[in-house]
Amino acid sequence: MEQWLARLKTAVRHALTVSLYPSRFVSLVLSVSMLAPGLAGAQAQSYPSRPIRMVVPTSPGGVTDTAARAVAPQLAEALGQPIVVDNRAGAGGILGTDTVAKAAPDGYTVLAVFDSFVSNPHVFRSAPYDVVQDFAPVSLMIRGPQLVVVHPTLAVKTFGDFLSLAKSRRAPLNYATAGAATSSRLSVELFKLTAGVDATLVHYKGGGPALNDLLGGHVEAMIASAGLVLPHVKTGRLTVLAVTTKGRSALVPGVPAVSEYFPQFEAQSWVGVLAPARTPREVVRRLNAEVIKVLAAPEQKERFTGLGYEIVGNTPEQFGAWIRSETAKWGKLIREQRITAE
Numbered sequence: 615m616e617q618w619l620a621r622l623k624t625a626v627r628h629a630l631t632v633s634l635y636p637s638r639f640v641s642l643v644l645s646v647s648m649l650a651p652g653l654a655g656a657q658a659q660s661y662p663s664r665p666i667r668m669v670v671p672t673s674p675g676g677v678t679d680t681a682a683r684a685v686a687p688q689l690a691e692a693l694g695q696p697i698v699v700d701n702r703a704g705a706g707g708i709l710g711t712d713t714v715a716k717a718a719p720d721g722y723t724v725l726a727v728f729d730s731f732v733s734n735p736h737v738f739r740s741a742p743y744d745v746v747q748d749f750a751p752v753s754l755m756i757r758g759p760q761l762v763v764v765h766p767t768l769a770v771k772t773f774g775d776f777l778s779l780a781k782s783r784r785a786p787l788n789y790a791t792a793g794a795a796t797s798s799r800l801s802v803e804l805f806k807l808t809a810g811v812d813a814t815l816v817h818y819k820g821g822g823p824a825l826n827d828l829l830g831g832h833v834e835a836m837i838a839s840a841g842l843v844l845p846h847v848k849t850g851r852l853t854v855l856a857v858t859t860k861g862r863s864a865l866v867p868g869v870p871a872v873s874e875y876f877p878q879f880e881a882q883s884w885v886g887v888l889a890p891a892r893t894p895r896e897v898v899r900r901l902n903a904e905v906i907k908v909l910a911a912p913e914q915k916e917r918f919t920g921l922g923y924e925i926v927g928n929t930p931e932q933f934g935a936w937i938r939s940e941t942a943k944w945g946k947l948i949r950e951q952r953i954t955a956e
Contacts, residue, residue, distance in 0.1 A: 661897050665696040667723050668887075671710025673703040676821075677841055677921070681755055681885040682726040684917055688908040693900075706734055706795045706955065708741050715743040719890040721897035724752065729797045729884050732940040736948040737795040737955045745941055750898050751933035752887040753905045758923035759865065760801055760858040760881055762872065763843050764835045765828060766850070773855040773870055776835075777809060786812040790824035790833040793817055794955045798824070800944055801837040801858060801881040803951055808876045828852070839883040840865055840922030858882065865922055883923075886933055902930055 668686060670679045679701060686697040702710030707730055717723035735741040743749075762773065768787075770776045780787055791799035794817045806813050816833050818824035821842050828836050829851055836843065837858065844865060846852040856872045857863045858881040863871075872879045887905060889898060906927040908914065915925055928936075947953070 661721055661900060662693050662695040664722065665698055666690075666693065666721070667698050667700050668726055669710050669714050669723065670699060670701050670726050671703065671707040671713075672701065672728065674701050676728070677839065677883070677923075678726050678728045678885050680921070681918075684914065685755070685905065685908045688911065688914075689904055692904040692907060706738060706793065707731065708734055708738055712742050714888070714890055715748040717890050719750070719892040719894075721889060721893055721901065723890065724901065725749070725888045726755075727886055727888065729882070729940070730795060731886075732937060733797070733800055733944040733948065734795060736941075736945045737953060746934075746938060748891050749888040750891055750893045751930045751937060752889055752898055752901050753909075753930065754884060754886040754926045754928050754933045754936055755905065755909060756918050756923040757882050757884040757926050758840050758921075759863045760797070760837050760883055761840050761843050761847070761854050761866065761869075762805075762835070762837050762856040762858070763828070763847060763852040763854050765831050765833075766853050767831055768834050768853070770855070771853065773872070773875065776855050777811070777875065780809070780811040780813075786814045787835050788814045788816055788833040790828045790836045791815055791817050792821040792824050792838070793819060796821075797881065797883060798836065798838045800947065800953070803953060804879065804881060804947055805837065805872070807947070807951065808872075808879045837881070841883075842922075844922050884926075885923075886937075898930055 668682050670682050672678050679699070682699050686699055690697040702713055704710065707728070711725060711727065711731065711734070714723055714725040732745055735743070735745060764770060764776065770779055789802045791802060793799065798821065799815060799817065802813055802815060805811070818827065821838060824836060825838070825842060827833050829846060840863070843852055847854045847866070854866050854869055856870050857866060858872055858879070860873050860880050861871055862869065887901070889901065909925045909927040918925055
């Protein structure tokens with residue numbers, strides 16, 4: 615490292631004379647270009663040398679926050695530096711996400727995001743970042759199904775009965791959502807379009823208030839992450855009718871997938887880690903390797919399975935492809951159905 619810095623200082627001294635000796639300009643450019651790979655390699659070898667901030671663009675207690683805090687201690691141990699979880703809630707997650715988009719691309723600020731990361735810029739047209747261009751994917755950490763659940767007073771036991779009721783009732787069923795820009799809302803919108811049914815959406819400020827009203831019978835149905843509603847399915851306070859993944863889920867044995875009725879339907883909840891765009895590839899690779907190792911620990915599998923999620927831990931390239939695919943899918947739905955956060 616010291617050798618590279620010494621050579622950089624020499625190049626800078628040469629720069630001071632470029633205006634007097636233009637012929638040296640070409641050699642200066644060549645010197646700097648030769649220095650760059652070495653400096654990048656040295657940076658990766660010394661990374662990290664100080665604490666890393668993991669921004670969570672939601673309030674404490676949600677799935678993203680839980681996932682970040684679950685991996686932070688072991689990740690800190692592996693990297694040899696503290697991981698500081700920084701909750702930056704606001705504007706549906708846009709505030710914290712933009713903080714990372716504008717952060718220095720040095721690996722010392724990373725972002726943990728929920729699935730609404732890909733849909734927010736389409737719902738909130740004023741979002742000041744691009745989810746593909748402004749971030750470097752590190753890894754998709756966890757992924758899980760959403761469940762179609764209803765209050766027991768609705769008196770349906772199967773998804774087929776639910777569809778028949780939804781199509782025959784004069785008044786549309788009432789669905790709770792965690793908010794106008796959330797995946798629970800978008801999943802209902804996709805279901806409406808795919809199944810050809812109508813629905814009245816009741817938006818809440820978070821999954822907790824939405825769930826409380828569903829448990830109280832004030833709304834009739836909800837499509838939400840398994841981690842949120844599964845405990846109440848197990849106690850009988852909610853009836854689960856279907857899962858939203860392509861196939862059935864071991865979390866709810868015997869429960870069909872919506873895709874068995876409508877093959878094109880799929881919706882999943884997920885949490886991933888990203889860094890600012892232009893973060894050195896070597897740094898992204900180091901973060902990716904350590905995140906995957908942490909997720910492979912048996913206690914992590916037990917923890918996330920209990921929350922209704924499966925561990926993924928894939929490559930930056932695979933996570934990038936996932937983001938592009940999810941962005942295209944939900945962006946198309948939002949545009950065609952003219953969905954807004956109003």
